[in-house]
Amino acid sequence: MSVPAVELVGITKRFGDVTANDGVDLAVERGEVHAVVGENGAGKSTLMSILYGLHPPDAGHVLRAGTRLRLRSPADAIAHGLGMVHQRFRLFPGLSVAENVVLGAEPMRRGVLDRAAARRSVADLAERYGLDVDPGARIGDLPVGTRQRVEILKALYRRAEVLILDEPTAVLTPGEAAGLFRMVRELAAEGVSVLLVTHKLDEVLAAGDRVTVLRGGRVTGRFPTAGTSADDLVRAMIGRSLATAPTTAKKPPATTGALPTAKKPPATTGVPPTAKKPPAIAGGAPYRLEVRDLRVRDRDGVAAVGGVSFSVRPGEIVGIAGVAGSGQRELVDVMTGLRRAHSGTVLLDGRPVGGARDRRVAYVPGDRAGRATAPDMSLADNLLMGDQRGFLLGPGRVRGRAAALVERFSIRAASVRAPIAQLSGGNAQKAVLARELSRDTPVLVVEEPTQGVDVGAQEQIHALLAAARDAGRAVLLQSSELSELRALADRVLVMFEGRLTADLPVAEATDERLGAAMTGATGVRRPAGESTE
Amino acid sequence: MSSPEPRARAVARLIAGTPAVVSLVGALLLTTLVMLAVGVDPGLAYPALLRGAFMDGNLEYTLAAYVPTLGMAVAFAIPFRAGEFNLGGDGQLALGGITAAALALSTGGAGSFVLPLIGAALAGALLAALSAPLHTRLGIPAIVSTLLLSVPAVSLASYLARFPLAEQGTGLAQTPLLPLAAHLPSLGASTYVTIGLPLVAVLTVLWLLADARTVPGYEIRALGANREFARYGGVRVSRLTALTLAAGGAFGGLVGGLIVLGAPYRFVDGALTAPGYTFTAIAAVLLAAGRPLAVPVTVALLTILQAGGQGMEREAGVPSQLTQIVQGLIIVIVAVAAVAKARPSRRPA
Amino acid sequence: MTTFLAAVLTATAPVVLAALGGLLCSVSGVFNMALEGQLLWGAFTAVLFSHLTGSAWLGVAGAVLCTTLYALLLSVPAVTFRADPVVVAVGTNLLALGLTAFLMRQIFGSGGTFSSPELAGLPTLAALGLDAPVAGSQSPLVPVAFLLVAAAAWWLGHARSGLRLRGIGQHAEAAESIGLRVPLYRHAAVLGAGALCGLGGAQLALGNVTLFSEGMSAGRGWVAVVAVMLAGSRPWLGLAACLLFGAAEALGFRLQGLGLPQQAADAAPYLITLLALVVVAAARRKEAPV
Amino acid sequence: GGTGQPAATAPTGKNVILITPNPVGTNSFLQLSVKGAEAAAKEIGASFKLYESKDPTSIAQNLDAAVRAKPTVIVGVSFSFDDLFTTVPKQHPDQQFLQVDSCAEEQAANLTCVSFKEHEAAYLAGVEAGLLTESGKLGVVAAIDSPFVHRWIDPFLDGAKSVKPEATGTPLYVGGNNPFSDPARAKSQAQTLTGQGVDIVAAAASAGNQGVFEAVAAAKAKAFGVDVNQCAQSPGNVIDNVLKHVDVAESAAIKDIAAGKAGGVKVYGLKEGGVGVNALGDDLASSGCAVAASADVVAKVKQVRDDIVAGRVTVADPLAG
Ligand SMILES: Nc1ncnc2c1ncn2[C@@H]1O[C@H](COP(=O)(O)OP(=O)(O)OP(=O)(O)O)[C@@H](O)[C@H]1O
Numbered sequence A: 001m002s003v004p005a006v007e008l009v010g011i012t013k014r015f016g017d018v019t020a021n022d023g024v025d026l027a028v029e030r031g032e033v034h035a036v037v038g039e040n041g042a043g044k045s046t047l048m049s050i051l052y053g054l055h056p057p058d059a060g061h062v063l064r065a066g067t068r069l070r071l072r073s074p075a076d077a078i079a080h081g082l083g084m085v086h087q088r089f090r091l092f093p094g095l096s097v098a099e100n101v102v103l104g105a106e107p108m109r110r111g112v113l114d115r116a117a118a119r120r121s122v123a124d125l126a127e128r129y130g131l132d133v134d135p136g137a138r139i140g141d142l143p144v145g146t147r148q149r150v151e152i153l154k155a156l157y158r159r160a161e162v163l164i165l166d167e168p169t170a171v172l173t174p175g176e177a178a179g180l181f182r183m184v185r186e187l188a189a190e191g192v193s194v195l196l197v198t199h200k201l202d203e204v205l206a207a208g209d210r211v212t213v214l215r216g217g218r219v220t221g222r223f224p225t226a227g228t229s230a231d232d233l234v235r236a237m238i239g240r241s242l243a244t245a246p247t248t249a250k251k252p253p254a255t256t257g258a259l260p261t262a263k264k265p266p267a268t269t270g271v272p273p274t275a276k277k278p279p280a281i282a283g284g285a286p287y288r289l290e291v292r293d294l295r296v297r298d299r300d301g302v303a304a305v306g307g308v309s310f311s312v313r314p315g316e317i318v319g320i321a322g323v324a325g326s327g328q329r330e331l332v333d334v335m336t337g338l339r340r341a342h343s344g345t346v347l348l349d350g351r352p353v354g355g356a357r358d359r360r361v362a363y364v365p366g367d368r369a370g371r372a373t374a375p376d377m378s379l380a381d382n383l384l385m386g387d388q389r390g391f392l393l394g395p396g397r398v399r400g401r402a403a404a405l406v407e408r409f410s411i412r413a414a415s416v417r418a419p420i421a422q423l424s425g426g427n428a429q430k431a432v433l434a435r436e437l438s439r440d441t442p443v444l445v446v447e448e449p450t451q452g453v454d455v456g457a458q459e460q461i462h463a464l465l466a467a468a469r470d471a472g473r474a475v476l477l478q479s480s481e482l483s484e485l486r487a488l489a490d491r492v493l494v495m496f497e498g499r500l501t502a503d504l505p506v507a508e509a510t511d512e513r514l515g516a517a518m519t520g521a522t523g524v525r526r527p528a529g530e531s532t533e
Numbered sequence B: 001m002s003s004p005e006p007r008a009r010a011v012a013r014l015i016a017g018t019p020a021v022v023s024l025v026g027a028l029l030l031t032t033l034v035m036l037a038v039g040v041d042p043g044l045a046y047p048a049l050l051r052g053a054f055m056d057g058n059l060e061y062t063l064a065a066y067v068p069t070l071g072m073a074v075a076f077a078i079p080f081r082a083g084e085f086n087l088g089g090d091g092q093l094a095l096g097g098i099t100a101a102a103l104a105l106s107t108g109g110a111g112s113f114v115l116p117l118i119g120a121a122l123a124g125a126l127l128a129a130l131s132a133p134l135h136t137r138l139g140i141p142a143i144v145s146t147l148l149l150s151v152p153a154v155s156l157a158s159y160l161a162r163f164p165l166a167e168q169g170t171g172l173a174q175t176p177l178l179p180l181a182a183h184l185p186s187l188g189a190s191t192y193v194t195i196g197l198p199l200v201a202v203l204t205v206l207w208l209l210a211d212a213r214t215v216p217g218y219e220i221r222a223l224g225a226n227r228e229f230a231r232y233g234g235v236r237v238s239r240l241t242a243l244t245l246a247a248g249g250a251f252g253g254l255v256g257g258l259i260v261l262g263a264p265y266r267f268v269d270g271a272l273t274a275p276g277y278t279f280t281a282i283a284a285v286l287l288a289a290g291r292p293l294a295v296p297v298t299v300a301l302l303t304i305l306q307a308g309g310q311g312m313e314r315e316a317g318v319p320s321q322l323t324q325i326v327q328g329l330i331i332v333i334v335a336v337a338a339v340a341k342a343r344p345s346r347r348p349a
Numbered sequence C: 001m002t003t004f005l006a007a008v009l010t011a012t013a014p015v016v017l018a019a020l021g022g023l024l025c026s027v028s029g030v031f032n033m034a035l036e037g038q039l040l041w042g043a044f045t046a047v048l049f050s051h052l053t054g055s056a057w058l059g060v061a062g063a064v065l066c067t068t069l070y071a072l073l074l075s076v077p078a079v080t081f082r083a084d085p086v087v088v089a090v091g092t093n094l095l096a097l098g099l100t101a102f103l104m105r106q107i108f109g110s111g112g113t114f115s116s117p118e119l120a121g122l123p124t125l126a127a128l129g130l131d132a133p134v135a136g137s138q139s140p141l142v143p144v145a146f147l148l149v150a151a152a153a154w155w156l157g158h159a160r161s162g163l164r165l166r167g168i169g170q171h172a173e174a175a176e177s178i179g180l181r182v183p184l185y186r187h188a189a190v191l192g193a194g195a196l197c198g199l200g201g202a203q204l205a206l207g208n209v210t211l212f213s214e215g216m217s218a219g220r221g222w223v224a225v226v227a228v229m230l231a232g233s234r235p236w237l238g239l240a241a242c243l244l245f246g247a248a249e250a251l252g253f254r255l256q257g258l259g260l261p262q263q264a265a266d267a268a269p270y271l272i273t274l275l276a277l278v279v280v281a282a283a284r285r286k287e288a289p290v
Numbered sequence D: 001g002g003t004g005q006p007a008a009t010a011p012t013g014k015n016v017i018l019i020t021p022n023p024v025g026t027n028s029f030l031q032l033s034v035k036g037a038e039a040a041a042k043e044i045g046a047s048f049k050l051y052e053s054k055d056p057t058s059i060a061q062n063l064d065a066a067v068r069a070k071p072t073v074i075v076g077v078s079f080s081f082d083d084l085f086t087t088v089p090k091q092h093p094d095q096q097f098l099q100v101d102s103c104a105e106e107q108a109a110n111l112t113c114v115s116f117k118e119h120e121a122a123y124l125a126g127v128e129a130g131l132l133t134e135s136g137k138l139g140v141v142a143a144i145d146s147p148f149v150h151r152w153i154d155p156f157l158d159g160a161k162s163v164k165p166e167a168t169g170t171p172l173y174v175g176g177n178n179p180f181s182d183p184a185r186a187k188s189q190a191q192t193l194t195g196q197g198v199d200i201v202a203a204a205a206s207a208g209n210q211g212v213f214e215a216v217a218a219a220k221a222k223a224f225g226v227d228v229n230q231c232a233q234s235p236g237n238v239i240d241n242v243l244k245h246v247d248v249a250e251s252a253a254i255k256d257i258a259a260g261k262a263g264g265v266k267v268y269g270l271k272e273g274g275v276g277v278n279a280l281g282d283d284l285a286s287s288g289c290a291v292a293a294s295a296d297v298v299a300k301v302k303q304v305r306d307d308i309v310a311g312r313v314t315v316a317d318p319l320a321g
C-alpha cells in the first residue's frame, strides 16, 4: 500500500477533565473518502481540529505523505494542502461570497486585490462542481444551504488535497446533500482525500470508502463500507444495537402510526409513562391548530408567506418540508407569536395566537445557539425559560426543577449550574426538548429536532415526539430530513416560495413527490378536508 | 500549632492564586518602582495611602465617596445585565442633582429630603429611558444615545444652576443653600456620612437579590445573554430594555440627589461630575466581570485607591499627577489579572 | 463662510485622526476607548520633541512614535491577555493625564501650560506656498487627515490586508481558520490607532495651537469614540460624523455671540448628532422588526 | 466637621497649608496663590503643604486633615470655602484661617480674609482697549459663563465705552469638556471674533489664553492677558494684562497672621495696589506689553486710576448686583 495522504498517530487531547481524543490512529489514502462517525461528544470535531492545526494535541502527531508536520495554526495546515469545512460555519457575514472564498489567498493585481479575478475564479469553480452561488452576494443575505456551498468553495479554491468536512449535510436539503456527495466523489476521483464527519449513516455507507468509529475519544471500529451495515456502525458507536434501525435508514414510508417503537419509548428515554391528559379544546373544535390564509412579509416587504392554510388535529403530527428559505421560518414565527402576520389568522383551540410569544405553544427552535438557548447561561436557567412566572424565583427551586428535568429526560450534564454551551450538541437539544415538552400545551412546534444529533439521541427524541402526540397534542414538525418526516408525521406539507405546494398523507409522501413539490411543481393532490378552501 | 499549619498553607496558596491578590501584588510592585523612580519614599507613601482612606477621620470621606460610586456602579450594572451600555451616568447624575435642588428650594423643604430624592431618581430614569425607544425602535444602540444625551443633560443642569436657580451675589454657578429640612440626616457625628449610605446599600442589596432571585432579574439576565432567546421565551424585550435603562438612570439620578442634599447642601455646577464617579463605576463593574456580588468589592477597591491617593498627596507630598499615574497602572494591571484566571488554559490539565 | 469652513476643518482634524484610529480598531474587533488619553499623550510628546529638536516635523514624528508605543499599553493587555479593553482604556486615559502633567513639571519645570515663542509649530499651507481660500490657514496635517480617511476607505475596500482586517472583525474564528493571525492584525490596528492619535495630538498641539496644556485633549477623544460608534466600519461615515459635530460646534460659537447661552452651545453638537442619527435611522427603517 | 483630636505629629515649627478648590493644573490664579503661600512660608521659616481638592467633599476632607495638622495658618482659596469657613473656624478657635479672594459670612475672629477688586483693573484694561480699538469692536474669550468671570467681562466693556461710547463687545465662552484647559477651542473662539472684525480680544480663559494670543497674532489684532504679565508669551500682540496680585496680598496676610495680626477683611483694589495693569507699573518699558508704545494711553489710564482711587469714578461690581 502506498503512503497515506495523511495520517494521525496516537492523538490525545484533553480539555480540563474531559479527554476528547485518546490515542487515536487514523490514516487516509489518496483519493479516499474516509468517514468518521460517533456519538455526540465522541471527539470527532476535536480530532479534525487537531488535524487542521486549530488545537495542539497533548500527545501524538500528524504525518502528511509520510512526513511529520508541525501544525501551529491553520496557516500551517493550509500550507500543507489541508482544507476544512467546519461544523459551525466560519464565514464573514459582511463580505461577499467571492471575498469569503479568496480571503487568505487573494488574487492580486499590481498590489491590489483583484476583485474581478476573484469573482471569475469563484464562478468557474462553482460551475465546475455544479454549485449554485452568486459570487457577488453578501454572505449575511444567503440561506444556510448556500453558505455551506461557500464553505466548500473555500476549500476547493485553496486546492485542498485533504478535505475535512465536519457534518457538511446537517443543514442541507436532500437534493443539496446529493449534489455535495456527487462532488465529493468527483474530488476523490481527482485524487483528493476526503475526511467526512457525519451522523447520517446512510451517507457514510453511500459516499464513503472506509469508516472509522469513535467512542469516548477512542477508535472503536474500522470498517470498509462495502459489506458493512448501519447496524454494525451503530454497535461500534454506542455499544449496542438500536431498538430499531436508525431513522435515517432507507425504509418504506411508514403509515400514520409511525414507528411502532416510537410509540412505546424505550426505558432509556425516561419519558414519563403516563402523559397528562390533553386540555379540552375550546368549543369542541376538531382542530387544535388552524392556519387561515396566512400572509407574512419580511423586513423588506417581500412576501415570505403568501396565503397558507392548514390545520392540525389533536394527536396528529403534521410535517413541514421545503428547501430552506421557503417560508417555513416565518410561518413558525407567526404560529408561536414571535412575528406578526400581514393578514390571515392562526387559531389555537379556536382562539387567535397572541402578539408576543404565545405560551400555549411549546416550541423547539431549529437555531439552537441563536434562539433555543442562551449558551452562556446555566443549564438550569436555560431550562427555566418560558416558565418564569410571578415575581420571586428561588434559586433552589430553579435548580431542583432543572435537576428533575435532567433526570426525567436523561440529559447528560456535569451540573445544572454549568453553562449549557458545555453540553454536547445532542444533550443541549434534549434539554430544549425537555423544557418544551414538559410544559402542558395543546400545540407543539418543532424545527429540525435531530439536527446534529447522534443516532442514539435521535431515537430518544423521536420517541419523545411520538409520546407528545399520543398525549393528544397537535404537533407541527419542520424537518429537512425526509426520513424523519416519514417516520413521525401523519401528513406532510411542502412549502415552496411561501406557499403550500403539497399536502400528502405520509403513505403517499415518496421522495419523488416531495422533491417535486419542494422545487415548485404544483398540481400535487391535496387530500380533501385537510386543507382549507 | 502543627495541625493548622498545612491548612494555613493551603489557604495561603488559595489566596495567593486569586486574581485580586495577583494584581494587587503586581500593582504594588510597579507602583513602588514608579515611586522610587521619582524620589517618593514608599515607606511614607503607603502608610499615607492607608491612613488617607481609613484613619484620622478619613473613613467618613471614603464612605462619602463610596456611596455615589456604588450607586453609579449599579446605575451602569442594571442595564449592562440586559446587554445595554449606560454611558450617560454624568447626565443622569447632574439632572438628578439639579432636580433635587429645585424641588428642595421650591418646596422650601416643606416635606423633607424624600420628595427631592424621588424627583431626582425620576429625572434620571426619564433621561435614561429616552434611550430605550431609540434602541428598540430605531436601532440606535444605547451606548451611543446615552453618551450623546449626557452632555446636553449636564449642560441643562449647568444652565439652571447658572441662571434660574442661581444664588445671587456669589461668584460661583451654584444654587442657594438648600432649606434645612431637605438636608440628609447624617449618621453619627459626621456630616458626610448620611442616610445615603444605608439607602444605597439597601438598594444595592435589593438589586442583587432581584438579579439572582426574581423573575425580572432572570429575564434581564436572559436578555443580556441572548436577546433572541429572551424574546423566544416570552420576555417583553422592549419593555424590559426600557425598564433596565430607567432603573439604571434612577440610580444615577438618585446619586445626584444624594450628593446635592448632602454637605455642602447645594448644587454646585460641575461638582457632581468632577470626581468622575461615572467612569470609576464603569471600570468597577467591568472589573467584576459579570459577577454582581463582586461589584461592591471592586467599587471599594477603586474608592479606597482614590481616597487613599489624596492622603498620599497630603501626607507624603506625592504630587496628584503621580496618584493618577499609580491609579491608571493599577487599573490596567487589575484588568489583566481579572481575566488571567478566567481564560481556559491552552496547556494540558 | 470660508472662515467658518476653515474653523470647522481645523477643529475637526485632530478628532478625525483619532476617530480613524478608533475605527480601524473597531473594524478589527477591538473597542478602543483609549483615544482621549492617546491624543493627550500625542500632544505632549509632539511639543516635547518639537521643543527638544527645534523642528515641528520631528515633533510630529516623535509624537507618532511615542503614541504608537503608548498604545502598547492597550494592545498587549487587550489583545494578548484579552483583558476588557474598556477597563484598560479607563486606566490608560488616567495614566496619560497624570503622566503628561508629571513629565511636564519634570521636563519643562512648570505646571499648567507650556508655550514659548521658540517652540516650533507646524507651518500653514499658505506659508508653504499653497494659498487657497479655506486651505491656506491650515497646517499640512489637516489635508493629511482627510487624505488618510480616503486612503483608509480605499484600503479597507480594496487592499488585501484591509479586507483581512474587516474579516477578522466580523468573525475572528473564521479568520483564524483560514490561517490569518488574528492577534497580529489586532495589535497592528491598535498600534496604528496609536500612531493616528499621535498625529492627531501633534496637529492639536502644533497645528491648531503651538503649546501644551494639561488635559488639552479636552474630550476630543470621546467625540472620536462617538464618531466610531456611529460609523461602524465606514470611514466616510466617520468623517461625516466628525464634520457634522465640528460644524455644530463652530455654529454654537457663532450663536454665542448672538446671545445663545454657553451651555446651549455646549449641548448643540451632541443634540444635532443625535438628531441626525434619528433622522437617518428613521429613514432607513422600512418596517418595524417585530 | 472633624473633631480636633491630637495630631500624631505635633508641629515643631511653623507651617502653612494651602487648600485649593480644584486641582491647580492650568489655573493661573491658583498657581499664583500657591506661589504667594510658598513665598510667605519661606520668609517666615515655615514648611509649606499644598492640598489640592477635586470637589466640595474633598475640600471638606482636606480642611479636616489640615485642621488636624495644626499648622500656623490654613489658607483656603476662593468662594468655595464660604460655607466651610462659616463654621469650621468657630469650632477651632485656636487655629488661624485665611480665606483668599472671598470672605465667609459671620466672620470669626480667627478668620482673616483677603479679597480683590479685580473689576477695577478690568475697567482700566477696557479704557486701554477703547482708546486703541480701530474697528470699535471688542471681544472677550472667557472659560465659562459664571458670575465670577463677569467681573472681568462687564467692567472691561464698561471701561471701553467710557472712552469710546460706540464700542461694542462680544463675550464668547470656551465651555466644552475642559473649559479651563482647551487652548485649541479658545483659539477657535478668538478666531470667530477676529473674523467678525473684532480687533481687541480680552482673554480670560486660563490655559486657553495662549490660544487667544495665537489667534490675534495671526489676525493682526491685539489681546489682553489676565492675572500675570502674559505679554512675553506673545511679544507684540498683548496690549496689557488685568493683574491681580494674589501672591503679594496673600503673602502679606500670611506674614501678618504669623506675626499675630489676624482677623478682618483686607480688600485690595487699585488704591491698595492689589490689582492693576502693567501700564501702571514702573517696569512697563521692560514688560513687553504693547501699551508701552502708546504714551497717551498710559497717561489716560493713570488718570482714570487716580479718578477711581479718588472716588470720582466708580466701577460697577457685577457681583454686587
Ligand atoms: N474547547 C473545548 N473546551 C472544553 N471541552 C471541549 C472543547 N471542545 C470540545 N470539548 C469536549 O470534548 C468532547 C469532544 O467534543 P467534539 O466536539 O470533538 O465532539 P463531536 O464528536 O464532534 O460531537 P458532535 O457530534 O456533537 O459534534 C466533548 O465532551 C466536548 O464537550
Ligand SMILES: Nc1ncnc2c1ncn2[C@@H]1O[C@H](COP(=O)(O)OP(=O)(O)OP(=O)(O)O)[C@@H](O)[C@H]1O
Pocket: A096, A115, A116, C152, C153, C154, C156, C157, C158, C233, C234, C235
Ligand atoms: N471602505 C469600506 N468599508 C467597508 N466596506 C467596504 C468598503 N469599501 C467597500 N466595501 C464593501 O466591499 C464590497 C465591494 O466594494 P466595492 O465598492 O469595491 O465593490 P465594487 O466597486 O463592485 O468592486 P469592483 O472594483 O470589483 O467592481 C461592498 O460590499 C462594499 O460594501
Ligand SMILES: [Mg+2]
Pocket: A041, A045, A424, A425
Ligand atoms: Mg461538537
Ligand SMILES: [Mg+2]
Pocket: A044, A045, A046, A087, A166
Ligand atoms: Mg462535532
